[in-house]
Amino acid sequence: MDLSLRLLQALAAVAEDGSMTRAARRLNLTQQAVSGQIRQLERIVGTPLVVRLSSGIELTAAGQVVLKQGEALLSSAEAMMSEARMVGAARSEPLRIAFKAQSTAHFMPAVEAALRRQAPDLEVQPISSHTLPEEIEALVEGRADAAFLWLPIGDDPRFVIHPLLAEDRWVALPPGHPLSERNSLTIADLADVPVVGPREGMPEAVVSFWFIDPRPDGSRAVFGPEGRTPEECLHLVAAGHGCWIAPASTVTYFAHPRLVWLPLVDAPPNQLALMWAVHNPNPYLPLLLQETSRVLLPAN
Amino acid sequence: MDLSLRLLQALAAVAEDGSMTRAARRLNLTQQAVSGQIRQLERIVGTPLVVRLSSGIELTAAGQVVLKQGEALLSSAEAMMSEARMVGAARSEPLRIAFKAQSTAHFMPAVEAALRRQAPDLEVQPISSHTLPEEIEALVEGRADAAFLWLPIGDDPRFVIHPLLAEDRWVALPPGHPLSERNSLTIADLADVPVVGPREGMPEAVVSFWFIDPRPDGSRAVFGPEGRTPEECLHLVAAGHGCWIAPASTVTYFAHPRLVWLPLVDAPPNQLALMWAVHNPNPYLPLLLQETSRVLLPAN
DNA sequence: ATCCTGCCACAACGATTCCTTGTGCCCTCC
DNA sequence: GGAGGGCACAAGGAATCGTTGTGGCAGGAT
Numbered sequence: 001m002d003l004s005l006r007l008l009q010a011l012a013a014v015a016e017d018g019s020m021t022r023a024a025r026r027l028n029l030t031q032q033a034v035s036g037q038i039r040q041l042e043r044i045v046g047t048p049l050v051v052r053l054s055s056g057i058e059l060t061a062a063g064q065v066v067l068k069q070g071e072a073l074l075s076s077a078e079a080m081m082s083e084a085r086m087v088g089a090a091r092s093e094p095l096r097i098a099f100k101a102q103s104t105a106h107f108m109p110a111v112e113a114a115l116r117r118q119a120p121d122l123e124v125q126p127i128s129s130h131t132l133p134e135e136i137e138a139l140v141e142g143r144a145d146a147a148f149l150w151l152p153i154g155d156d157p158r159f160v161i162h163p164l165l166a167e168d169r170w171v172a173l174p175p176g177h178p179l180s181e182r183n184s185l186t187i188a189d190l191a192d193v194p195v196v197g198p199r200e201g202m203p204e205a206v207v208s209f210w211f212i213d214p215r216p217d218g219s220r221a222v223f224g225p226e227g228r229t230p231e232e233c234l235h236l237v238a239a240g241h242g243c244w245i246a247p248a249s250t251v252t253y254f255a256h257p258r259l260v261w262l263p264l265v266d267a268p269p270n271q272l273a274l275m276w277a278v279h280n281p282n283p284y285l286p287l288l289l290q291e292t293s294r295v296l297l298p299a300n
Numbered sequence: 301m302d303l304s305l306r307l308l309q310a311l312a313a314v315a316e317d318g319s320m321t322r323a324a325r326r327l328n329l330t331q332q333a334v335s336g337q338i339r340q341l342e343r344i345v346g347t348p349l350v351v352r353l354s355s356g357i358e359l360t361a362a363g364q365v366v367l368k369q370g371e372a373l374l375s376s377a378e379a380m381m382s383e384a385r386m387v388g389a390a391r392s393e394p395l396r397i398a399f400k401a402q403s404t405a406h407f408m409p410a411v412e413a414a415l416r417r418q419a420p421d422l423e424v425q426p427i428s429s430h431t432l433p434e435e436i437e438a439l440v441e442g443r444a445d446a447a448f449l450w451l452p453i454g455d456d457p458r459f460v461i462h463p464l465l466a467e468d469r470w471v472a473l474p475p476g477h478p479l480s481e482r483n484s485l486t487i488a489d490l491a492d493v494p495v496v497g498p499r500e501g502m503p504e505a506v507v508s509f510w511f512i513d514p515r516p517d518g519s520r521a522v523f524g525p526e527g528r529t530p531e532e533c534l535h536l537v538a539a540g541h542g543c544w545i546a547p548a549s550t551v552t553y554f555a556h557p558r559l560v561w562l563p564l565v566d567a568p569p570n571q572l573a574l575m576w577a578v579h580n581p582n583p584y585l586p587l588l589l590q591e592t593s594r595v596l597l598p599a600n
Numbered sequence: 601a602t603c604c605t606g607c608c609a610c611a612a613c614g615a616t617t618c619c620t621t622g623t624g625c626c627c628t629c630c
Numbered sequence: 631g632g633a634g635g636g637c638a639c640a641a642g643g644a645a646t647c648g649t650t651g652t653g654g655c656a657g658g659a660t
Contacts, residue, residue, distance in 0.1 A: 002305060045384050047389060052638085055590070060388070084362040119348065333649075355657080
């Protein structure tokens, strides 16, 4: 049976007024409606709750039980809804998304728009960072709920990782470089070219992936000067210190006239991924994943 | 707004299964129905409770509040109904009605039938007694909830007294008595006739009323031997010890061939009353009064 | 790549519930 | 004895609740 709080309110009003008719007036209902509600409540509980008199009503012992505990129930329900409204209105759970500026940022507006369509009340809070360690730190320290980043990052049981899409890697070369006249490159072409990029604080597997070290033929990569940010790397390349191997989408951010970008056709692609801490309770994370997939995958 | 427990059950099931469709199967409903219930619950509470995903649902923070407190609410409601059913089924409140055997008893079957019509589950328990002090004692000691008796009984703030109907008093005389040939009597006729009846343990006002002492002309009544019960009084009258002044309805109980009953036309009538202890909480007392009035007054 | 399955939402229809008006009966009070 | 207030029953319309049917979307199997 399905107990409705309205019935308990009716009983409370009837008990207080000692009369269905008076209670009905107070509840802005007709006497018949209140009579029906009491009857329904009695049917649900399964025992008479009031004694009908021509001068009004009187509660039975069972009616007093329902009255007393019903009032407790009503106030509990009121408190529950109030608290839920508080929690809901507080937007106490903004979704904080970390991304690398000018690297995993170009789809953020579309993702945010998609989220807003599904959950208009959700507050999306972008957290920008410049390096992969910064992003991971933000997740670990709870400053961000999720992060967009490039795989690989090495295995890490603290995170849930959802690969989204694969990108070929491209190589940035200075305009005057002998290889810069080519249409595409292979790993073998880069055998003697120093590679710039971030190394400090990166897991070994990540360095190994981006520098392609060791090379498929077993030789070692030539490590050029360290560039921690994309800007530093580009500066180093433009200054002739070597090449930079980067995700394809980076090309669109840095179509610099003093640089030449060429695809690296035989290198395993890197992957854009969405990641969050395994124990993060934010309920919007699955929604974020879903909407991100929707935004990114058709545009493949 | 009107919160129904069904909605809370739906939320609980949905939260447990992580999916509206699976919850719907378990609840023997369609997915659409459950979806509607969740939507309605969200409208009532006023904030989103679940995040809709293509792979199922996820509770928001507000949803977790409602889930947790809602489950408490559900079990409270279940406990409430269970206890009310217990109390109701226990018939823990039989209505115990005291009456004087062969004096205020003749309408008891009709009263009980009327009560049964209005409250089929009510258990009526007759408590018979033979004297007025016995009846009052039963009320005071809580062995009876209500009593039928003859007024007056003297003022007593411990009781609520509802007069029901008035009866003329009649006089019982032995057949050979000089007055026994009359059609009716006046108080003056009884000036020298000893009166029998109960005196011991009766309030003075009651003795004064039944013995009509003092008489309207200021003279004193002649007190015959004490008869504590109707049987004793009748025996005393039949033996020639005097007359007995009794309620009219007594005549129907004791239409004895060896007695003559005559109406006492100028004596103030006595009244049948329903009475109970002021603090008796039995909810059926007003119903008893109502039904008793209905039974007695038309038959006036 | 394509189909199949599972998830949810929207729409339309029928059954039930809910509240209203209208009525009758009873009791109480004036 | 009439007026007023109490409750129950009955009938009709509105709102609610459930169903079936459909579509979009994502994930997994063929």
